[in-house]
Amino acid sequence: MKTRAALLTGFLALAACAKQEPSAPSKLKAALHGVRGKPPCSSVIAVEWPAGFPVPQKTDHGLRFRLFFYPVAGNPSTGPVVYAPAGEALVDPRTGVPETCEALPGDPERLSERRWPEALAGLGFREFQERQNVLYVKTEAVAKVYAGEKEPVGAAKDYVRTFKAIAEPDLLPYYYRLNPAFWEWVRDTAGDSIPKA
Amino acid sequence: MNPWLLLSLLSILPVRAEASKDLHIPADAVYVPTGDPFEPYQIWDGCPEGFTPYVTDWPNPGSRACRDVKGKDFQPGDLDAHRLKKLCRFSPSFCEDVKAINADIQVLEEKYKDADRGVPPGELESVNARLGRLRNELGIVYGLLPASGRKEGEAAVRAGFDVPVRRARKLGEASVQKAMGSIRMRLDATDDALLEIERGIARHKGRPRGDVQARLAARLMEINKKTGALWTEIRDTGLNIDYLGPKSYSAEKPDGSKVFPKTGAADLTAAMNRLQEDYVETERRIKEADKSLGTGLSPPRDGVKEVAGRSKKNLKNKLVNPFGGDVIVLEPMVITAEAPEKDPDEARMVPGMEIRGNPDDLPMKPPQRLRIAPVAEPVLTPDEPVKKRGPPPNPDMYPLDSAAIKVRRFFGATETVGDPEGREKYTFHQRGGTCGIASQVMMIAERDKLPADPRSLSKMEDDLFVEAVNRGFFVGDPKKTGLRAAGGTPWQYMGDLLDQPMKKHVGASPEELAAAAKTGKMILANANTGHLWNNPEFADGGHIFVITGTEVDKKTGEVLGYYINDTGTNAAGRLVSARQMHEAFEARGGYFVEPLE
Numbered sequence: 016m017k018t019r020a021a022l023l024t025g026f027l028a029l030a031a032c033a034k035q036e037p038s039a040p041s042k043l044k045a046a047l048h049g050v051r052g053k054p055p056c057s058s059v060i061a062v063e064w065p066a067g068f069p070v071p072q073k074t075d076h077g078l079r080f081r082l083f084f085y086p087v088a089g090n091p092s093t094g095p096v097v098y099a100p101a102g103e104a105l106v107d108p109r110t111g112v113p114e115t116c117e118a119l120p121g122d123p124e125r126l127s128e129r130r131w132p133e134a135l136a137g138l139g140f141r142e143f144q145e146r147q148n149v150l151y152v153k154t155e156a157v158a159k160v161y162a163g164e165k166e167p168v169g170a171a172k173d174y175v176r177t178f179k180a181i182a183e184p185d186l187l188p189y190y191y192r193l194n195p196a197f198w199e200w201v202r203d204t205a206g207d208s209i210p211k212a
Numbered sequence: 213m214n215p216w217l218l219l220s221l222l223s224i225l226p227v228r229a230e231a232s233k234d235l236h237i238p239a240d241a242v243y244v245p246t247g248d249p250f251e252p253y254q255i256w257d258g259c260p261e262g263f264t265p266y267v268t269d270w271p272n273p274g275s276r277a278c279r280d281v282k283g284k285d286f287q288p289g290d291l292d293a294h295r296l297k298k299l300c301r302f303s304p305s306f307c308e309d310v311k312a313i314n315a316d317i318q319v320l321e322e323k324y325k326d327a328d329r330g331v332p333p334g335e336l337e338s339v340n341a342r343l344g345r346l347r348n349e350l351g352i353v354y355g356l357l358p359a360s361g362r363k364e365g366e367a368a369v370r371a372g373f374d375v376p377v378r379r380a381r382k383l384g385e386a387s388v389q390k391a392m393g394s395i396r397m398r399l400d401a402t403d404d405a406l407l408e409i410e411r412g413i414a415r416h417k418g419r420p421r422g423d424v425q426a427r428l429a430a431r432l433m434e435i436n437k438k439t440g441a442l443w444t445e446i447r448d449t450g451l452n453i454d455y456l457g458p459k460s461y462s463a464e465k466p467d468g469s470k471v472f473p474k475t476g477a478a479d480l481t482a483a484m485n486r487l488q489e490d491y492v493e494t495e496r497r498i499k500e501a502d503k504s505l506g507t508g509l510s511p512p513r514d515g516v517k518e519v520a521g522r523s524k525k526n527l528k529n530k531l532v533n534p535f536g537g538d539v540i541v542l543e544p545m546v547i548t549a550e551a552p553e554k555d556p557d558e559a560r561m562v563p564g565m566e567i568r569g570n571p572d573d574l575p576m577k578p579p580q581r582l583r584i585a586p587v588a589e590p591v592l593t594p595d596e597p598v599k600k601r602g603p604p605p606n607p608d609m610y611p612l613d614s615a616a617i618k619v620r621r622f623f624g625a626t627e628t629v630g631d632p633e634g635r636e637k638y639t640f641h642q643r644g645g646t647c648g649i650a651s652q653v654m655m656i657a658e659r660d661k662l663p664a665d666p667r668s669l670s671k672m673e674d675d676l677f678v679e680a681v682n683r684g685f686f687v688g689d690p691k692k693t694g695l696r697a698a699g700g701t702p703w704q705y706m707g708d709l710l711d712q713p714m715k716k717h718v719g720a721s722p723e724e725l726a727a728a729a730k731t732g733k734m735i736l737a738n739a740n741t742g743h744l745w746n747n748p749e750f751a752d753g754g755h756i757f758v759i760t761g762t763e764v765d766k767k768t769g770e771v772l773g774y775y776i777n778d779t780g781t782n783a784a785g786r787l788v789s790a791r792q793m794h795e796a797f798e799a800r801g802g803y804f805v806e807p808l809e
Contacts, residue, residue, distance in 0.1 A: 048801050049718075049719060049801040051703055051801060052719065052803055056703075057703045057704040057718075058705070059687060060687070061701055062648070062700060062701060062703050062706065062754040063645050063647060063701070063753060063754045063755065064700055065751070086697075086700065087750065087753050088645060088697045090781050091605070091745050091747050091749075091781060092781070096697070098697075098698045101698060118687060123698040130749050135748070140742055140743070140747060140748050143742075143748035143751060144751070
């Protein structure tokens, strides 16, 4: 019995050592992850659809983020099947409340069976999440510059490089359509941007 | 006391009790006929507008009924008119919509009065969809009623809305019955034709050769093709049962409770099941004959694909009216050796669900037709073969956590709450973006003690998918060809197909999830797919699954792990460590649904 107890204690100690605390998600990501449960998104956006990365937008009421939702079918055995965006929302980052949220008309075009850039292949989930967090943090930074709250100090260049390395390649035209003005601003500021839709 | 006298007294008692009931009816009450054999009359406190009371012998001598100035009695049909009139008084605009649908139903009743197979499903769906939309407006209509007399107003609105709902249901049931009669007749004819072939085979000791073999084989191919087409009709009729009025009728009453009126839909479903069973038997016989004749036929249900393979033009009539296509009559034996040519303008067939043609192009502009075809493969890769991939990553994000739970369980330090093992049998593979629907199928199967074989559960998923689309619980435009694969369940409707009292949690904490799961009930939960499957390819996606149990620390009561049934991966009773589950759950906004019964 003593041997069993010692084994158990040892095993539990080992398990505790193996715990790796993930880095905290960015504030922006935390604000956006509940969007689907808030009206009007709660009735038009499927809980299954992932959200794309948010794109800053200047409005009369201040800085907002525009994001789309797109279906990803499949499971770990078949791999993902990526569809074109099927819903879109404009969100206030301070409250996480969607100001507009709608399902997009038209057929959800089946785009590809690859979701992320090839360079990210082979990453574990944790590492991948870390990269995503970096992009969110940089999005927050570039949004402040775009809104005129901060002076540009290479933020746009840094942002666009990270964005192109992490965002879904087949969805780039859809990101551009979310706010062409922003992407053109990025092009003017950083000398680089994503391709026009 | 004389026992005979006592018996006589006792026999009088019920009569007296009945008489005493009548005493409570006010003197000015009137009897209004309804036309319903189970409730032949209603007792009102006065006649409706335009009618005056008079004394009559129906239902009892001395009862009061109503008649108009011309002396015409109040008829059951007048009751509906009265209900609509009353509705118009309270909500004129809603009344116009209800009246318009009612008038359209009347047109359908007249138009298809003598039709062999009743009203085409497309038209029934159209009516039902409009009723569904109106039903959704009920809440707004109630809200606009004046505060004084709101109760009376709500009752009037509901009663007025019920008029077309009842008529549509009746019409739908009659149509389905007619269609099933027609199918039954042709299935019987098919069986007779098969009998001829079976006798032919038996005469040649199970192995016909030469001309006889060719003749019988050609005949079998003909039967096989026609039987495949019959399967399409069986499926369509099955779908049509789903589109019957009760679906739009199973809505909230003004007091917030739900109503599920007893209708013939259950009987029709049972009759349809029997029809399907007979069909399966026919299919088996075809396969048997095929073995003897060596024709290498595919199963009859694949004949559906041949139907789908025709040009859109040829299909147009079938789309408008799948019941209105040519009646397939088995003709006397004809030998035709040539195989049917493949149409280059082949309609796209998506296994699992098929939507053909653009409904807007059709002359009658029916609503979209969702046609669910039998499938063997998942719908996710309809065009290309499934790519060979490397093994997916281990779904266990914290394997040491899971191992620790197992070790503790081995030492008796934990307790399993719920019935994860017993509930494993309900797991099956979802087809499309239907995790929300498939998960509810598992919960319904346990609640209603339904057979837990994957085939029945998949069929139920198909049925509930149609219901979800019909009731607006599944997002995506049904006109979109990829609706089933690319659509999904919005949070607001998660759990609504269960049709039972439930508590919906949004923004809930892991502690709340743990507390609910510790009750041992099946919990419908939503989590981040990337976390749950430990797979970056599915990062930030959402997935609905069922928590079937928990592993709880005996000393502290802490939930150490969750058991889940996951229709996305077909994982039954998978143990997920609390850390992984809570991260996945929180990353998705903390949504879960807890049934209260």
